[in-house]
Amino acid sequence: MSDHPGEKTETAPAVDQLEPTDSDERLFWVGIGASAGGLEALREFVGKLPKTGLMNLTYVVAQHLSPTHQSMLVQLLGRETDIQVCELSNNLKPEANMLYITPPNSDVYVESGRLQLRKPLSEFKPKPSVDYFFATLAEDQTDRVIGIILSGTGSDGAHGVRAIRAAGGITIAQEPSTAKYDGMPSSAIETGCVDAVLAPDKMGRGIEKVLSSPRSLKLLQEEHQRTDIQELMFLVKQRCGVDFKDYKTGTLHRRISRRMAACATHELNEYVDYVRANPKELDALYGDILISVTNFFRDTEAFDSLKREVEKILAAKGPEDTIRVWIPGCASGEEAYSIVILFAEAAGGLAKLSDYNFQMFATDLDADTLTMARKGQYSDATLQKLSPELRDKYFHHREGNREILKGVRDLVLFSRHNVLEDPPFMRLDLVSCRNLLIYFNNNLQHNVLSLFHYALGEKGILFLGQSESLGHSSNLFITADSKAKIFRRKLISSAEHQPFRRTSAASSSPIARLPSTRAAGGIHELPDAIVQALAPNSLLVDENLDVLRIYGDMHAYTQLSPGSASMNLVSIARKEFRQELRALAYKTLREQSTHNSLRKNLKDDAQHQRVDITIRPLRTKTSEQSLLLISFEPHKSEELRPIVSDVDTAEHPLIAEFEQELNSTREHLQTVVEELETSNEELQSTNEELQSSNEELQSSNEELETANEELQSTNEELLTVNEELQIKTLELTEANTKLVNVKESFDFPLLMVDAKQRIKLYNKAAKKIFAIDAHDSAEPISAVTSAIEIPDLVNRIKKVGMSGKALQRQLDTDEVCYNETIHPYRDEHGQVLGALLTYVDNTKTRQIEAELATSEERYQLAVDGSSVGLWDWKIAGDELYCSPKLLEILHVKQQHFKPSFEFLKERLHPDCRDDVLAVLSAHLEKGFDFNVECQMRQGDLSRTTNGSEEDKELYIWVHIRGQATWGADRQPERMSGSLDNYTEKREIIDELRDSNQALARFAYVCSHDLKEPARLANNFGMLLQETAAAKLDDDEATYLEHIVGNTERMQEMIRDMLTYAQIENKNSVLEIVDCEIEYDRVLEHLQLAVEENNATVSRSKLPKIRSDRMQIFQVLLNLIGNGIKFHRDERPVVHVSAVELNDDWQFAVSDNGIGMHDNHVQKIFGEFQRLNSSEEFPGTGIGLSICHKIVQRQGGRIWVESAPNEGSTFYFTIPKNPVGRRMSDPIAVAEPG
């Protein structure tokens, strides 16, 4: 049998049993909780595990894992150790020398020696919950547990180690300085429930040491061990002020052996020495003994039953009535809060409960747990037994945990209170003392239960733990619900009831204070026979004069008086004895010696009896109670006469007087004594009540102190907040400075208005436009004058405010242009509170825009007005633009135009398409000049062509030019050019050519046909002159002379005309002409004339020029000929020279002839102009115009410098690069002659 709390055993009477020896075959569980930084620690720990074979150890690792992340923990740890590592699965029975790792996204708990998985309790807390795991592990495996907390943030596991320790296991935490995150280990250590703080690689060794300490308690039963234990308890009492001597030995032994194991001591005396050397260990032992685990609504069914009782209590109460509840041994407060919640629920809500005057006192010895209880913060795992509705109703979230509502918290008064020594709270409706009594031995239990009985009000309820029972005190209570352990206070007589006694604070020698293993009632077993023999008719009373036992026949000496029932000696003894008995009894108690009374006279019906009363003190070795044995001995003496009847009152008037006086004195004394007794009782009650009040006041005081501390910490917080506020103010100032700097740095006006269009902010530049007065803070913008006209501003601002979209517009005046933008001004939630206005001066831009628009217009006009079609081809996207003119040329309507280069391509005549495209691609590829003439089809393309004559009419000749631009890596990007209708020009040219040809042919034919008759006429004329010279008279001869002369002239004219005509029509053949050679040829031609006139013709160096040979010949022929012809009387001298100019050759033909007037100079080059009569100087007059024509055609000039009778010099120039007319097709003109 074991005394574990929570196990369903009855409290054992009398004999305490020790725990059986640990069986080494049973499994020892090592639970490890870890979080961030745990991997490192785990690896170190796992690398140095305790040696196998020492104990059957199984390891379970609860590592906080991300629910989604695939954990490599199994592999990583498996590498570090020889023992097998694997992942935990549901309903697993662990084996020794195995390491199990909890899977992600599950909580793990232990039940009946098996590991179970379940859905996580809390969504937000890390999983698995170490607290939950440890708590269930402790409950299931009790002291066969070692709990280890490794690195991690937060405080998971702090509650868990408490549970393990309470169950008797050992707890270890990672040394915070070795942990990557010290949150979890530090939190665990702070609970005070950690036995050892080690670095992970030392933990294995630590476990070894712990396990090697003997867990066997048999040793402790030895006699000499007992003294050690007593010594320990004394030391604890000295240091911590609490006497544990009446606690169950089993509990004490267990706790002591646990501490021994934690301190790695093997012998008890070793431990005692250790404790003497390290008094702090006493605190640990104290804490260990006190440790208890409490839960919310532990034993749900019991609480359900309690609820019914609570409802009854509430039903019996009216509004404003007080409800008082006491929870002794409240530990961390779960039970206390549970009961408040129960009351609140039964009342119909916290608000309803406050209609009553509800007070709860929750007390405990352990100040640290009280602090926890006062905080009222619990993890979700702890609140597991609570339904979610209750949880959300009475708790709110705080720092990841749940905190009890202030309304509940205020109803509970926590204070430190020793239930054994301190006076209890009184007039209670409910006392809930669960799992406290189990720590006490029977005697103590009885005392405590009596205390509760005293403390409870009428019909008060006592609520005990599931494994507790009333034991010897069952007479004090009625069982209301035996399963739920709910008891109701029984109204009992003082005869049955022995009110509580406080143990004296004064301590006597330790040796003497041995735990009483036997109740005071041992005395009861004094054999009746002995007493009967020695002292018949005796009463055995205790030091309060309560009768404990009655021997013999006491009817003669006792008397029942009206009033409340009592077994007090004074109440039941006969009136006659009372005072004396009392006096004598106290005397005996004080002096501890036997006292006898004077004989007393009893008057009993007519019998007189004399009684001797003897009071003997009794004390046994084991009892500290002083007992009295009061014996009544009748004394039959015949000698005795009834005193009263013997005495003659007349004889002894004094005696009678004395008797009278004595009687009255006796009566008075009796009265006084009774009154004293009453006063005493009242005083006692008052005293007790005062003490209770005192207790309550002390509790209130403690609460106030706590509140004070809280206020101080609040004060601290306020100071901190103040500091932060100051920092915030600084930041604000900085932010403001930034704002000011930024807005002033803009040289354009910037304003901010609020929702009512009042100016809130502006920069200096804003004054350029707006006449803002510095004092007008929050002036509406409509009231401010502006330098330019800003129409409709307020409405626009409003519009922006409503739509939340910015508005822009242009404000143009003659001098300046502004671009106004109105932005919505939003707060941090995006709500529009106002607007921001900016005015950017974009005058220049606008100007440029205007100019650009004009330029565009002009261009457009040019395009539209041009007679040439323009095209623009974006090569990449094959986008073709054709100007309207181009479309007109091609007879295409705008709607039929497709903007792709195909448009042009498909209109090319098949004959020239390939060539054009070849040139185009050469242009795009290497810049080959794109300048083509080709045929393109006009109109729509629906009619198919077949090369017939009709089709020719569909085509026109066009002249297409184009130039591309190239981008990066010589990719042609764009090409644009012109398209010109060449057909008309060609037609015109053709017509002209035809016309010219026709004319030339006509002239030629004409001349040719004329030439022959003229020649014939001349010939025949000359022949006639010869043959008929003799026959003719002078006049006739003169006539004939004229005829012949004129025919010659005709011939000349015809010749010249032919020449003239030929000049027009013949193709200029530009070749290199050697002028000297031509000069020679001219002289050859003019040989006759030179001889006849005896002329001298000379020349200087003449160049080679690029010209038409025939024409140069003609010019020279004419000019030299004229020089010879128009001579004066002297011999004609003609000289030809040439001079090189920049671009031309300048020739000069000078003569010494007749010269001419200036005003004739121009005229002479006209056709058929003659300055002289033909008689003087024969000539056709065409000659110079021929020269003029030739020179002009070659791009030169011809002029003359002359004066009358001073000769003339004819100049003409021939350009070095003569401009020739471009011939575009090989249609050759028929060459005449």
Place this chain on the structure above:
Amino acid sequence: MSQTESMNVLNQRTILLIDDNPDDLSFYTDLLKRTSGEYSYSIITASNSEQGVQAFQSNDIDCTFVDFNMPGLDGLATVNALQKIAGHENVPVVLITGEPTQRIQANAARAGAMDFIVKEAITSSEQLERVINKVIAWATELSTTTRTL
């Protein structure tokens, strides 16, 4: 070695003229002598295709003018011959003709000549130089990604 890059440091360019008409040859030579730009030109003349090809091979030519109408190998064939020597298509060669027909122009383009001029159209040094500049620029550009035949 790229024939299209001028190796003459002192802004001198070497021009090759291939034309069977000596008058034309001297005309163009005159024009080039009279240029007023930053370049000075040294002229190499050839009166037939074979001479011209030989001259091209043994000299560093910046730009070539080929007459279309020549006895023996005509202008187009000469262009191809020059390309073979250079090893690529982008030889700076200009085809000249006195009979500017569409067909000849297209053939010149197909043959890979870089430009095409008409005799009558050339009347000044500036015109000629413009053509030379353009052709040399293109040849240099294209030589950076020259494909070898």
